[in-house]
Amino acid sequence: MSYPAIAAVAIFVGAYILLATESVHKTKAVLAGAVLMILLKIVSQRTAFHGDEALGIEGIDWNVIMLLIGMMIIVNITRTTGGFEWLAIKAAKLVHGHPTLIVILLCAITAVVSAFLDNVTTVIVIAPVAILIFERLESDPVPCLIAIICASNIGGTATLIGDPPNIMIGSAARLNFLDFISVDTPPAVASMVAMTVAIALFLHPRLSVSAEVRERVMQFDEDGAIMDRKLLRRCLLVISLTLVGYLVHGALGLEPATIALTGAALLMLLHTEGPNEALRTVEWSTIFFFIGLFVMIAGLVETGVLRILGEGLTTLTAGNPLAMTMVVLWGSGILSGVVDNIAYTAMMTPLIKSIAVAAHPDPGAAGWAEVYHAPDILPVWWALSLGACLGGITTVIGAAANVVVAGIAETSGHPITFGRYLKYGLPIAFVSLLISTAWLWLLFFR
Amino acid sequence: MTAKDIMDADYLCVDPNMPLKEAADLITEHHTLLLPVVDEECGAHGVLMEVDLLRAVLPKYLDSVASLNFLPDTCDLFDVDAKIATLKVKDVIADRKLYTVEEDTNVVEIAHIMLTKGISSVGVEREGRIVGVVTRGDLLTHIFHHTLCAEEQEES
Numbered sequence: 001m002s003y004p005a006i007a008a009v010a011i012f013v014g015a016y017i018l019l020a021t022e023s024v025h026k027t028k029a030v031l032a033g034a035v036l037m038i039l040l041k042i043v044s045q046r047t048a049f050h051g052d053e054a055l056g057i058e059g060i061d062w063n064v065i066m067l068l069i070g071m072m073i074i075v076n077i078t079r080t081t082g083g084f085e086w087l088a089i090k091a092a093k094l095v096h097g098h099p100t101l102i103v104i105l106l107c108a109i110t111a112v113v114s115a116f117l118d119n120v121t122t123v124i125v126i127a128p129v130a131i132l133i134f135e136r137l138e139s140d141p142v143p144c145l146i147a148i149i150c151a152s153n154i155g156g157t158a159t160l161i162g163d164p165p166n167i168m169i170g171s172a173a174r175l176n177f178l179d180f181i182s183v184d185t186p187p188a189v190a191s192m193v194a195m196t197v198a199i200a201l202f203l204h205p206r207l208s209v210s211a212e213v214r215e216r217v218m219q220f221d222e223d224g225a226i227m228d229r230k231l232l233r234r235c236l237l238v239i240s241l242t243l244v245g246y247l248v249h250g251a252l253g254l255e256p257a258t259i260a261l262t263g264a265a266l267l268m269l270l271h272t273e274g275p276n277e278a279l280r281t282v283e284w285s286t287i288f289f290f291i292g293l294f295v296m297i298a299g300l301v302e303t304g305v306l307r308i309l310g311e312g313l314t315t316l317t318a319g320n321p322l323a324m325t326m327v328v329l330w331g332s333g334i335l336s337g338v339v340d341n342i343a344y345t346a347m348m349t350p351l352i353k354s355i356a357v358a359a360h361p362d363p364g365a366a367g368w369a370e371v372y373h374a375p376d377i378l379p380v381w382w383a384l385s386l387g388a389c390l391g392g393i394t395t396v397i398g399a400a401a402n403v404v405v406a407g408i409a410e411t412s413g414h415p416i417t418f419g420r421y422l423k424y425g426l427p428i429a430f431v432s433l434l435i436s437t438a439w440l441w442l443l444f445f446r
Numbered sequence: 447m448t449a450k451d452i453m454d455a456d457y458l459c460v461d462p463n464m465p466l467k468e469a470a471d472l473i474t475e476h477h478t479l480l481l482p483v484v485d486e487e488c489g490a491h492g493v494l495m496e497v498d499l500l501r502a503v504l505p506k507y508l509d510s511v512a513s514l515n516f517l518p519d520t521c522d523l524f525d526v527d528a529k530i531a532t533l534k535v536k537d538v539i540a541d542r543k544l545y546t547v548e549e550d551t552n553v554v555e556i557a558h559i560m561l562t563k564g565i566s567s568v569g570v571e572r573e574g575r576i577v578g579v580v581t582r583g584d585l586l587t588h589i590f591h592h593t594l595c596a597e598e599q600e601e602s
Binding site for chain 1: 508512515518529
């Protein structure tokens with residue numbers, strides 16, 4: 001390896017150690033790594049910021065950044081209306097305070113909302129309501145909270161916009177919203193069904209509450225949760241239009257970020273508050289984490305490090321597409337339980353691209369899709385998506401939503417310990433990866 | 447005019463290990479916004495504020511809920527005995543510092559600190575020990591009383 005390659009690896013590993021040990025905030029760690037890559041001229045600022053098509057470097061993926069910003073604005077304005085709380089309470093009352101059914105319905109709501117909106121925001125709103133409901137039922141809320149974590153990860157897996165790894169994969173591999181619906185949604189739905197069966201079989205016998213106590217949930221007034229009815233109607237209109245936009249973005253030849261920004265701009269126009277309030281809700285720390293990550297990855301691509309890793313993966317799987325798909329699926333699944341799946345996916349997308357280029361007999365002359373959507377490569381993209389998203393279920397630190405719910409549980413006096421979470425998370429992650437294995441095999445290798 | 451001229455040397459304070467319930471009684475009985483938390487040697491340890499008592503019964507995770515208006519009147523979240531019975535003062539004050547000034551600090555500087563730091567009381571220190579407290583009330587009494595006296599003198 002050349003000097004710049006060694007330096008690039010050292011910077012990436014160094015930043016990664018800081019990030020993983022949490023000795024420095026992850027955004028600070030990757031931004032420091034990013035500027036080092038440019039300062040040491042491992043990658044030029046132009047290439048890092050704008051990419052270089054000829055070298056296969058994405059640079060900062062503005063499609064990902066703008067999609068995240070657009071969706072953050074939409075979800076954060078919607079959050080203030082109380083609509084999500086209304087939905088959760090309505091569901092609990094619909095099943096007359098029956099605890100098992102409440103868990104199942106809250107999970108379904110979390111999964112559906114997480115599929116279209118940010119996972120962390122979804123659980124930040126649903127988890128406290130779940131705690132209030134279960135405290136009212138004099139029952140332990142922890143199993144319900146763990147189920148909500150799993151549901152948000154499974155729901156996020158289902159769509160292009162559900163989880164950051166999917167947003168990154170969709171952009172890098174040019175897979176559109178409908179592609180994700182047709183490949184990722186079926187295993188996500190099957191995983192939700194499996195989890196629901198598990199809840200009914202294993203959790204139900206331990207959740208019994210007298211009719212008298214159940215009646216207490218019926219005293220909740222869901223309409224009291226709504227802060228701004230007019231704004232809620234506007235938010236629902238914009239979210240619906242945005243979803244329609246995602247359904248047709250591929251057919252219209254528009255990038256997903258365009259749809260997200262259109263939705264955000266429309267909602268800001270319909271909202272009486274000024275733009276500063278809406279923009280303040282954007283999680284800039286997350287946005288700069290992505291920017292720093294993209295720059296660091298540009299350094300790794302520029303110096304050929306990821307090409308070498310890609311060759312390693314090809315050698316390991318002897319170039320067998322089924323073997324490579326399964327190694328990527330299960331490898332991503334296992335790694336995402338312990339490492340940050342966003343950083344992992346950022347590294348894997350250029351790695352898979354380098355494998356695609358190496359596998360094609362004449363990548364220079366072939367069209368983009370011929371190389372990167374080759375029959376042997378396409379299942380690997382989906383394996384990465386399913387593995388990185390579903391793997392996040394495994395441990396309580398596997399994804400941002402998990403950590404956030406654990407924090408909420410801690411301050412509410414119902415802590416979720418690492419071990420207790422693992423007892424539920426590990427089997428659910430395992431079953432959902434098994435389902436994905438069967439699905440990918442059926443879809444691509446049968 | 448300096449801190450020692452307007453401070454209350456007979457101030458109320460609490461020990462970090464005092465049960466929160468007792469401290470809450472002090473705050474509510476004396477209608478004070480905050481209590482300096484000092485250790486055995488009268489060194490500044492922190493400050494217990496009214497808002498800490500509210501936070502102890504209504505935990506932070508509920509802040510993300512848009513409105514709690516859906517809870518029925520019969521739902522008593524303020525289950526004080528269950529929630530704060532085991533808590534001590536030091537459990538709820540986090541690492542918030544008590545702002546302190548030296549006893550020879552000018553009152554103008556104290557007013558400046560109160561405005562810029564957004565605080566309502568400062569501890570007054572002598573050789574690392576808290577010897578008094580200046581509240582916004584003490585300061586206002588001084589400012590307006592002092593000004594009125596000066597005007598009266600001018601008139602006479």
